[in-house]
Amino acid sequence: MSQLTKPQLRATIMLSLATLIILIVNTLYNEYRLTGGQISKMDPQDAIILDSILALLPPEKEPYRSDPGNKPGTEFNSFAGSKKKIPINLHDFDPNSVSKADWVGMGLPEKVFNGLEKYREKGGRIRKPEQVLKLYNLNPTIASQMLPFVKIDSLNLVSKPAFAKKEFKPYKPKPIEPLFDLNQADTTQLMKVFGIGGRTANRILKYRNSVGGFLQKDQIYEVWGLDSAVVDELFKKAYLPATPTVQKLLINQLSEEELALNPYIRKGMARIIVKYRIQHGPFHSESDLLKIKILKPEVVAKISPYLEF
Numbered sequence: 001m002s003q004l005t006k007p008q009l010r011a012t013i014m015l016s017l018a019t020l021i022i023l024i025v026n027t028l029y030n031e032y033r034l035t036g037g038q039i040s041k042m043d044p045q046d047a048i049i050l051d052s053i054l055a056l057l058p059p060e061k062e063p064y065r066s067d068p069g070n071k072p073g074t075e076f077n078s079f080a081g082s083k084k085k086i087p088i089n090l091h092d093f094d095p096n097s098v099s100k101a102d103w104v105g106m107g108l109p110e111k112v113f114n115g116l117e118k119y120r121e122k123g124g125r126i127r128k129p130e131q132v133l134k135l136y137n138l139n140p141t142i143a144s145q146m147l148p149f150v151k152i153d154s155l156n157l158v159s160k161p162a163f164a165k166k167e168f169k170p171y172k173p174k175p176i177e178p179l180f181d182l183n184q185a186d187t188t189q190l191m192k193v194f195g196i197g198g199r200t201a202n203r204i205l206k207y208r209n210s211v212g213g214f215l216q217k218d219q220i221y222e223v224w225g226l227d228s229a230v231v232d233e234l235f236k237k238a239y240l241p242a243t244p245t246v247q248k249l250l251i252n253q254l255s256e257e258e259l260a261l262n263p264y265i266r267k268g269m270a271r272i273i274v275k276y277r278i279q280h281g282p283f284h285s286e287s288d289l290l291k292i293k294i295l296k297p298e299v300v301a302k303i304s305p306y307l308e309f
Helices: 006-034 044-056 100-105 110-121 129-134 140-149 198-211 217-222 228-234 266-280 297-306
Strands: 076-078 085-087
Touching: 100 110, 129 140, 198 217, 217 228
Parallel strands: none
Antiparallel strands: 076 085
């Protein structure tokens, strides 16, 4: 075993002396208490030492006790952290319905009531007086004093749900809005379609008016910015009649500039039609347009429904 250094040896001696002093003081103090505080039988020198040590000790705290001069139910409640003693004035009460004011008025701790209130709000109920003993933060002595005054009303035992149940309402399907005619629709109706905003609605109306109206569903794809998903949504709310009514162009009266406003004709075709009309006279039918060799049959078939001969 290695030898102790001087500091270690000094610390060991001091610790041993402190332990010895504690044992001596403890023995003297116990003897002092057993003799009822009488130190006359002790050695005078020991008594002086003991008195000096006892003067340094903090005073003993008195254990919780009720005031012997009060009747049961009128004891004192000393709250933790406070030297003030509040008299307890108990009377019959139901823990399932007692108010905060009544609880505090009896001198019972407010924080205990707050816990009880949360328990009641969640649907909990005190069904037996003995359950009061389990209230959080309640002094066991106070709880036992409360037991004779706990009177539980059976009408208050029905647990209330933490949240009120919603009133049952029979399912009512949303009324289906009637479909609207795409050639008569305004921007408000078009914007009810999923995927169509204000700008898109305006583009649809502008294109529809320039053409003269839609004759078939595929024409809606000619509007810039529309894809198949939006078109599918559109025709869940819109429709085209079997024989749509469109605005027709007076082909034998309109100028080149007026005909060119139609996106199906444009400026080049309008110039050709007007020049042919000047040279050969008015058009009487679709077949007259086919006499213009530069016009393809499919183009003539596309613009003919919008022309009035």
